[in-house]
Amino acid sequence: MERYxxxxxKLTPQRLAILDYLDGNKSHPSAExxxxxxxxxxxxxxxxxxxxxxxxxxxxxxxLELTIDPARKRFDPNTKPHHHLxxxxxxxxxxxxxxxxxxxxxxxxxxxxxxxxxIEFYGVCPKCKTLKEVMKMAVFKCSKCGATKEGRCKPxxxxxxxxxxxxxxx
Amino acid sequence: MERYxxxxxKLTPQRLAILDYLDGNKSHPSAExxxxxxxxxxxxxxxxxxxxxxxxxxxxxxxLELTIDPARKRFDPNTKPHHHLxxxxxxxxxxxxxxxxxxxxxxxxxxxxxxxxxIEFYGVCPKCKTLKEVMKMAVFKCSKCGATKEGRCKPxxxxxxxxxxxxxxx
DNA sequence: TATCATATTAGAATAATTCTTGTCAAGAAA
DNA sequence: TTTCTTGACAAGAATTATTCTAATATGATA
Numbered sequence: 440m441e442r443y444x445x446x447x448x449k450l451t452p453q454r455l456a457i458l459d460y461l462d463g464n465k466s467h468p469s470a471e472x473x474x475x476x477x478x479x480x481x482x483x484x485x486x487x488x489x490x491x492x493x494x495x496x497x498x499x500x501x502x503l504e505l506t507i508d509p510a511r512k513r514f515d516p517n518t519k520p521h522h523h524l525x526x527x528x529x530x531x532x533x534x535x536x537x538x539x540x541x542x543x544x545x546x547x548x549x550x551x552x553x554x555x556x557x558i559e560f561y562g563v564c565p566k567c568k569t570l571k572e573v574m575k576m577a578v579f580k581c582s583k584c585g586a587t588k589e590g591r592c593k594p595x596x597x598x599x600x601x602x603x604x605x606x607x608x609x
Numbered sequence: 610m611e612r613y614x615x616x617x618x619k620l621t622p623q624r625l626a627i628l629d630y631l632d633g634n635k636s637h638p639s640a641e642x643x644x645x646x647x648x649x650x651x652x653x654x655x656x657x658x659x660x661x662x663x664x665x666x667x668x669x670x671x672x673l674e675l676t677i678d679p680a681r682k683r684f685d686p687n688t689k690p691h692h693h694l695x696x697x698x699x700x701x702x703x704x705x706x707x708x709x710x711x712x713x714x715x716x717x718x719x720x721x722x723x724x725x726x727x728i729e730f731y732g733v734c735p736k737c738k739t740l741k742e743v744m745k746m747a748v749f750k751c752s753k754c755g756a757t758k759e760g761r762c763k764p765x766x767x768x769x770x771x772x773x774x775x776x777x778x779x
Numbered sequence: 780t781a782t783c784a785t786a787t788t789a790g791a792a793t794a795a796t797t798c799t800t801g802t803c804a805a806g807a808a809a
Numbered sequence: 810t811t812t813c814t815t816g817a818c819a820a821g822a823a824t825t826a827t828t829c830t831a832a833t834a835t836g837a838t839a
Contacts, residue, residue: 449785449836470827485788490827492786506679511826524713524721533719541709541728543694549703550735551694557729558711565720619805619816640796655819660796662817681795 447499453477453484457492461502461516467532469511507532507559520555526564535560580607617669623647623654627662631672631686637702639681677702677729690725696734705730750777 443450443458456477466472474489493514496502503515507523508530517534524533541556593606613620613628626647636642644659663684666672673685677693678700687704694703711726763776 451786451836453787483788485790486826487789487828487830488787494828495786504679506676509674509676509682512679524719526721527724533721535713535717537713537717539709539711541711541730543705543707543730547705547707549694550738551696551703551730551732552738553730553732554697555731557731558726559729560711560713560721560723560726562721562723562725568720568722621805621817623818653819655821657797657799657820658818664797 446501448495453481453488454492456481456484457489457496461514464516465534467505467507467513467515469508469513471511473514505532520557522558522560524560524562524564526567527561528563528567528570531564531566533564616671618665623651623658624662626651626654627659627666631684634686635704637675637677637683637685639678639683641681643684675702690727692728692730694730694732694734696737697731698733698737698740701734701736703734 443455446454446458448454457473460468460473460476468476470486470489470493473493474484474486477489478484493502493504493512497504497514500518501516503518505513505515505523507513507525510530513532515532515534522535522537522539524535525531526533535558539558541558543553593608613625616624616628618624627643630638630643630646638646640656640659640663643663644654644656647659648654663672663674663682667674667684670688671686673688675683675685675693677683677695680700683702685702685704692705692707692709694705695701696703705728709728711728713723763778
């Protein structure tokens, strides 16, 4: 496979399989996702091989490691600067290609030498939105402190400031 | 302590200690940071107590859990929307209060119902910048693919695309 | 074809985090 | 003030995602 000639790593069948899995992949998979998929065709493949390969690809900047999901490392084969849409329910991550000018006034840089930035947009994906509507949930917002709370019924008391009768449908 | 009257949780001496530690804290500490600090005054305090309390505070939206550091959970007592400056070397996180208008064109929202956003600015903090200068490191950038590489000497070959003699000082 | 340096393997080990359960104690109720 | 309820604490054990280990395999080079 000519395309991976510049990989900077030994090309093994296992690595080719991982690279093929990642090629064009936009689901930002975890090591387990990759392992489950590939181990069907490579029954003797070790979990450590997947981790080692991902670590090597990260080191050589062929993929990005995302820390968005606290439960596990996720990986992004798209190394070009871009942003993400993140579903707060199912934790799915969607690429967003949009340029934003987000400069920081010099006095607010705290002496940092800036390299880049990454914007995370939080929300609910279409699938979870549909599910939520089915479950008839709503978001309530406190008119005193601004805290939000999701639920079927309007909370009597704000979970943040404790004030009563301040929650309004958002 | 009147101020925590609205906490929504039982107030125990251990929890007061954790809340006092977090009050005004801008270092985005991990559970271990908190435990190490507080266990000096509460020698019998359990690690589980710290985790349990942080989880309860998060659940009641008194603090935010950050996933920026892949090695451990970090916590932010500042729950108001803000952004972060993140040092790629020492992983320190600094609050940035600056409003940005970062809208997404409707056709790029992938059907998401948006709630909020968070911008992460990556760079090198003043402390690490000083250290780096002492170590005389430079950043080299490939004129072909744009990949960057840090080091004392100019790489002969780009670690990303493999082209020779394309690395220029950034 | 031979050689060598790196990769694979199948666990074991690590370490951050969560769980367990008997006992404690904060705070509500009487 | 006392009593009672229910959530919190403690001190591990357990979980689990990730990394490490060392013998063997193998990709790439000479």
